[in-house]
Amino acid sequence: MSSPAPSAGRSRIRDTLTALVLALVVGTAMISWWPVYESGDFIIAAAVAIVAGSVIALVGAWRAWPTWRVIVAVVVAFLVLGVPAAVPSRSIGGVLPTVQGLLDLVAATALSWKQLVTIAVPVGSYQALLVPPFLLGMVTATVSVTIALRTRHPVAAILPPAFLMVAGILLGVVHGGYALPAGLAFLVAVVAWLVLVAIDDRRAIGGRRTVENALADARRVLGASTILALALVGATAVVLLTPVQARTVVRSEVQPPFEPREHESPLAGYRAAFAPDDADDVMLEVTGLAPGAGLRVATMDTYDGVVYTVGGSDGTSSSGSFTRVPYRLDQEAGRDGTQVRLDVRILAYDDVWVPGIGKLERIEFGGPRAETLADAFFYNDATGTAAVVTGLGGGDRYAAWSMAVGDATTARTLTPGTSVVPAAPELPIELEGLLDDWAPASLPEGERLAAVVDGFRSNGYVSHGTDGEAPSRSGHALDRLSQLATDQPMLGDAEQYAVAAAMMARRIGFPARVVVGYRASDATAATPAGGMSLLRSDLQAWIEVERADGTWVALDPNPVPRPVPEREPDQPLVVSRPQAALPPPPERTQVDVGEDADDRAEEQPREESDQWIAILRDVLTIAGLVVLAAALVASPFLAVIVAKLRRRRLRRRADSEVERIEGGWQEFADTAADYGYPIRAGSTRAEQAATVGGLAPLVLASIVDRAVFAPGGPAPGDDERVWRSVDELQQRLAAPRTRREQLRAAVSLTSLGGYAVSRRGGRA
Incomplete structure (x- = not known):
């Protein structure tokens, strides 16, 4: 948790929206815990924990609380709300905690973890076993919202919910009946958060909000959602066609205490x-x-x-x-x-x-x-x-x-x-x-x-x-x-x-x-x-x-009790033997031996072929799962790259020549912003060129201004010349940088819809 920063200039409505979206992300991460409890008490405990943690983080950001004060607030909320929400059997009227309830709550923070993996599921609200998700949910919501509101990297706010989801999987059940819905819901929520961060960064630049910008935001959200939907449909089809096997979790490795x-x-x-x-x-x-x-x-x-x-x-x-x-x-x-x-x-x-x-x-x-x-x-x-x-x-x-x-x-x-x-x-x-x-x-x-x-x-x-x-x-x-x-x-x-x-x-x-x-x-x-x-x-x-x-x-094979007759003499066990000896087998000829050898020669390759087919099928299955996992991980980055390619295509094929020329300059400015230049949307083209530095950007800026504002309009072919210059300048910006820096610029969210910097004026 970083040092607190004043928030007098921050929009509380925007912060509240941020907290709500992150609460949704944390809520989807909680789905992985559901098979362990399957009870309405779990839903209440999770909701109370997420709301309490989000409120603490919001108040801490608005009042610039130091770290220790946020931690104290979480501890107090845990003690006050923990018994009614996580140990309801020890509360008075489901609202007021009791002394025994507080003792069980505190003890459960250390002891309930092992009990949770040595007990049959679902556990409902048994004893204090709701404490682990309640505690983790409150801490996750607090840390996640705090990262989003008080650090320079709000994208990192998805890491605590990811940890919460992994914990639910490890402490969960062996069967993965809810694995696919939980994973898909969490992925959708994370993408929604990333899109919100991109749009919020655009608004923090200080540029004017126009109808065109709003439509651009809507197109980006729609495009990203479409790509994500296609990825989810493909992933769902592959998962449904893949045989479900029991997964290895902590529960499957812990020895039960009763022998x-x-x-x-x-x-x-x-x-x-x-x-x-x-x-x-x-x-x-x-x-x-x-x-x-x-x-x-x-x-x-x-x-x-x-x-x-x-x-x-x-x-x-x-x-x-x-x-x-x-x-x-x-x-x-x-x-x-x-x-x-x-x-x-x-x-x-x-x-x-x-x-x-x-x-x-x-x-x-x-x-x-x-x-x-x-x-x-x-x-x-x-x-x-x-x-x-x-x-x-x-x-x-x-x-x-x-x-x-x-x-x-x-x-x-x-x-x-x-x-x-x-x-x-x-x-x-x-x-x-x-x-x-x-x-x-x-x-x-x-x-x-x-x-x-x-x-x-x-x-x-x-x-x-x-x-x-x-x-x-x-x-x-x-x-x-x-x-x-x-x-x-x-x-x-x-x-x-x-x-x-x-x-x-x-x-x-x-x-x-x-x-x-x-x-x-x-x-x-x-x-x-x-x-x-x-x-x-x-x-x-x-x-x-x-x-x-x-x-x-x-x-029931037991006889009905009845009088036992007198004991009879034991009779030896008679083993029946065949009445006549079987004739000896016919003598083996060279022809018979040769035929048997041919049969074995034909059967052996078939068995080896079946083994190779099974091995190949296993290899293809593993490769398919690896490709699927890689596609799911890369889908948000691919969505960003596809959105930028579509933006470039729309700019270069605009209806008028002036729009194509302006679009060329916007493409160059976006590339510069993605490489980290502090370009602002409200500045002139000359100021933006000066920010990048060098003579070529200044020349291009003057050409674009003359083409846009000249009384006679641009000359025929100016749009093609501008776009050729833009391509050359983009290559110059990429040339001195490593492949890793170029890839980072390609997936950067800074230029989506504008020239984005952080909401505090520093470089994003």
């Missing part, structure tokens, strides 16, 4: 829920759960042959990435989706996993630890698993709004989805034998899956291995699954049936995962509020498979 691999798998302690002393403990009271629906605790998609877990051991599984959910999530209803509200009261349940159903949209905690639980809540949208770092305990309660998909009535109509789940060990040979018996490979995938589910339900028996039940070993490692397939009768519980069914579903081709949760039984008691009390023994496990439309549907 599910640090907690025991919910399936590992499954058998403990059926201990006789604890089986009847009331775990949860739930209202809103449909009869027969499962209340999920956690969804697991990673199996290492010993235990099913939430998230892989290497951290690459999508089920292992948890983020905070402060406000809401936008969930698609899908074909079978319905919105469900659950009201849950915690009794004996004590774990980090938050029971729920379907895809979570919003959650509100209650009880004495409501705020603590909200701060510690994390969610994985890929699997619908939620957790609180501090763990749930007796007395906690919450209301959750979710989008639930009804259980599939039949698996026979399903076709496999395309999701990629973490790799798992090979299916044990015993389960492979069951799969061949129950679901031959000749059947469609859906019928094979239905046969597997029916096979476990009809052939299996349930035993938790407790007192009074048939012996049944716990665990779900590969050897336990092999034992499940060979025991006669088949004996186990949901821990083994769910894992075995998930592995067989994956072998068929379905993406599959295991879910642990609670299912109401016939003995489940109703609550006075119309809900149900879920016991510890209501714990259950089932599987989910993905169908072709991307929806995960639940399937």
